[in-house]
Amino acid sequence: MTHFTLPGFDLSAFVRATLDEDLGLGLPGGGHDVTSESVIPADARFSGVMDSRDAITVAGLPIAAAFFRALDPDMEIEVLVEDGAQVPAGSDLMRLSGNARAMLTAERAALNTVQHLSGIATKTRTYVAAMGGNATLLDTRKTIPGLRHLEKYATRMGGAKNHRMGLWDAAMIKDNHVLVAGGVAEAVRRARDAGVQDIICEVDRLDQIEPAIAAGASHILLDNMDVPMLREAVALIAGRVPSEASGGVRLDTIAAIAATGVTYVSVGRLTQSAPAADIGLDFTPL
Numbered sequence: 001m002t003h004f005t006l007p008g009f010d011l012s013a014f015v016r017a018t019l020d021e022d023l024g025l026g027l028p029g030g031g032h033d034v035t036s037e038s039v040i041p042a043d044a045r046f047s048g049v050m051d052s053r054d055a056i057t058v059a060g061l062p063i064a065a066a067f068f069r070a071l072d073p074d075m076e077i078e079v080l081v082e083d084g085a086q087v088p089a090g091s092d093l094m095r096l097s098g099n100a101r102a103m104l105t106a107e108r109a110a111l112n113t114v115q116h117l118s119g120i121a122t123k124t125r126t127y128v129a130a131m132g133g134n135a136t137l138l139d140t141r142k143t144i145p146g147l148r149h150l151e152k153y154a155t156r157m158g159g160a161k162n163h164r165m166g167l168w169d170a171a172m173i174k175d176n177h178v179l180v181a182g183g184v185a186e187a188v189r190r191a192r193d194a195g196v197q198d199i200i201c202e203v204d205r206l207d208q209i210e211p212a213i214a215a216g217a218s219h220i221l222l223d224n225m226d227v228p229m230l231r232e233a234v235a236l237i238a239g240r241v242p243s244e245a246s247g248g249v250r251l252d253t254i255a256a257i258a259a260t261g262v263t264y265v266s267v268g269r270l271t272q273s274a275p276a277a278d279i280g281l282d283f284t285p286l
Helices: 011-023 034-039 059-072 100-130 148-157 176-182 184-192 205-215 227-237 254-258
Strands: 045-052 076-079 090-099 136-138 171-173 199-204 219-223 243-246 264-266 279-285
Touching: 011 059, 034 100, 034 171, 034 199, 045 100, 059 076, 059 100, 059 199, 076 171, 076 264, 090 279, 100 136, 100 148, 100 254, 100 279, 176 184, 184 199, 184 205, 205 219, 219 227, 227 243, 227 254, 254 264
Parallel strands: 136 264, 171 199, 199 219, 219 243, 243 264
Antiparallel strands: 045 090, 045 279, 076 090
């Protein structure tokens, strides 16, 4: 279908499930595009151009191509820009030529994907630029169920680094874990004794930092601290482990937060509330 791959993500299954949802497969009367089948001759051919109406950071074009090829394996597709590229408004992103019904049936799934992922990548790039070269931007697990791999791919295209991909690849000790364990040191010790290598410990007070590091935390998350408190926390950590500022970070505050000396700044709104990019697809009969 395409050479695009992501670890843990089945592109063919995603494309099939998305198209089946739109076609109503398994529902009474479902399983086909009633409009295209009734209006467009089976042998009609279209050419098409996908373009951006906004200045964006592009993400998702290989996935869009996979939707079209799933319905017309012989469709001619020319991807004009690479994912991760920053393009001005009015830029052509992809040219298509093939079966008209296939194009019309796949159009919305392809556009929805590129609009959503490019929106995330564009928002991410804006936050990275605002940081002024200080710290590294991280995403979070605040993703739409079923789309995590794609949304985290989009943040990478925007210049961020992925935080945990899920619950499996690092321990994240938060306030509720600490509450049950009886303190940060005990919570970290339990994770370390269980053989966990990467242990992120959230702290919201300065006096929690030393016990967490002494117990074996490999990463300190500084939760909802203001700028002066972040500077003090960074001084206490003194480079022994990476530090991360998190909680309520906005575009108008991230520059000051990143300048405190933290290693990372994590932002949930990259995936939680990025607006879709304005991208269109115009067809011409052949």
